[in-house]
Amino acid sequence: MTIAAKANSLWEYANPRKFLATSERVLPFFWISAGLCLVIGLTWGFFFTPDDYKQGSTVKIIYLHVPAALMAVNCWLMMLATSLVWLVRRHHVSALAARAAAPIGIVMTLIALATGAIWGQPMWGTWWAWDPRLTSFLILFLFYLGYVALWEAIEDPDTAADLTSVLCLVGSVFAILSRYAVNFWNQGLHQGASVMRAGAVTGTDTEEKVSNIYFYPLLLCIIGFVLLFIALVFYRTGTEIRARRIKALLARERVNG
Amino acid sequence: MIPDLGKYADTVLWSYVVSIGLLIALVAFSVIRGRKMRAEMEKVEQRMSRNG
Numbered sequence: 001m002t003i004a005a006k007a008n009s010l011w012e013y014a015n016p017r018k019f020l021a022t023s024e025r026v027l028p029f030f031w032i033s034a035g036l037c038l039v040i041g042l043t044w045g046f047f048f049t050p051d052d053y054k055q056g057s058t059v060k061i062i063y064l065h066v067p068a069a070l071m072a073v074n075c076w077l078m079m080l081a082t083s084l085v086w087l088v089r090r091h092h093v094s095a096l097a098a099r100a101a102a103p104i105g106i107v108m109t110l111i112a113l114a115t116g117a118i119w120g121q122p123m124w125g126t127w128w129a130w131d132p133r134l135t136s137f138l139i140l141f142l143f144y145l146g147y148v149a150l151w152e153a154i155e156d157p158d159t160a161a162d163l164t165s166v167l168c169l170v171g172s173v174f175a176i177l178s179r180y181a182v183n184f185w186n187q188g189l190h191q192g193a194s195v196m197r198a199g200a201v202t203g204t205d206t207e208e209k210v211s212n213i214y215f216y217p218l219l220l221c222i223i224g225f226v227l228l229f230i231a232l233v234f235y236r237t238g239t240e241i242r243a244r245r246i247k248a249l250l251a252r253e254r255v256n257g
Numbered sequence: 258m259i260p261d262l263g264k265y266a267d268t269v270l271w272s273y274v275v276s277i278g279l280l281i282a283l284v285a286f287s288v289i290r291g292r293k294m295r296a297e298m299e300k301v302e303q304r305m306s307r308n309g
Contacts, residue, residue: 042273046260046273047260051263056263056264056265057260057261057262057263057265057266057268057269058265058268058269060262060269060272061268061269061272064272064273064276064277065272068276103283103286103287104283107279107280107282107283110279111275111276111279111280114272114275114276114279115272115275115276118268118271118272118275119268119272121268122265122268228280228284232283232284232287235287235288235291236287236291238291239287239290239291239294239295242291242294242295242297242298243294245298246294246297246298246301249298249301249302249305250301252305253301253304253305253308
């Protein structure tokens with residue numbers, strides 16, 4: 001199959017019925033594999049990894065903090081992609097997928113902020129600092145809240161999809177900043193990237209990196225968070241499609257008397 | 258059962274309780290709303306097909 005044919009077949013999923021049928025088929029795989037990865041990864045990390053010589057047992061927070069922070073940013077980037085599809089191709093499923101993903105992003109950002117504060121208190125001596133990465137994450141969290149509020153505030157779904165898509169474009173600056181803030185501004189309490197850095201993974205650079213003892217269970221937790229995110233997006237998009245259909249059917253019923 | 262977490266036991270346990278609690282709440286709310294919408298859609302579709 002050529003690339004153009006593959007791209008064309010991808011648009012078939014813009015059909016709500018096709019999307020629902022496919023997601024029903026693949027959802028059990030994503031739910032089960034996400035559950036397995038999370039249970040094994042978190043159990044491995046919590047029970048079977050040693051304390052860090054500097055951070056003590058608080059290093060075990062990494063298995064929740066890093067995957068949640070990663071998904072908080074990537075969730076917004078997924079919303080950006082689906083919002084662009086809506087703005088360019090006007091496929092309703094893509095707008096509904098962005099809407100369905102936003103509450104997941106809120107929870108991921110909240111977990112990253114909460115575990116960061118709980119971890120920061122004993123390590124930095126403070127729950128919060130106006131550090132570039134922490135501040136950009138807080139702004140990203142506020143953007144998520146604003147995004148959900150905007151969807152709820154506008155009655156016409158197409159207008160809501162248009163406006164939230166524009167908000168998503170603007171918020172992407174903070175999503176990218178929250179990922180790369182530590183590289184732009186070399187100040188603040190938060191350390192630089194020590195996990196998802198090419199050199200850290202391959203061992204080709206000499207900067208501080210996470211030891212393999214912690215890295216492997218962490219990788220499993222990251223995979224678990226990604227799979228959980230995919231499962232939730234599929235499931236919640238299906239719910240949004242059904243909610244939209246109910247509204248349409250009730251409107252038709254009212255017109256017909 | 259729980260490993261010796263030393264003086265940071267509260268810090269680590271609270272992180273896990275808060276995070277896992279939030280994840281379970283997210284999945285639970287999503288599934289409850291999903292089931293509700295599925296049931297409601299079936300009800301409306303059946304009513305409309307009965308009424309022609």
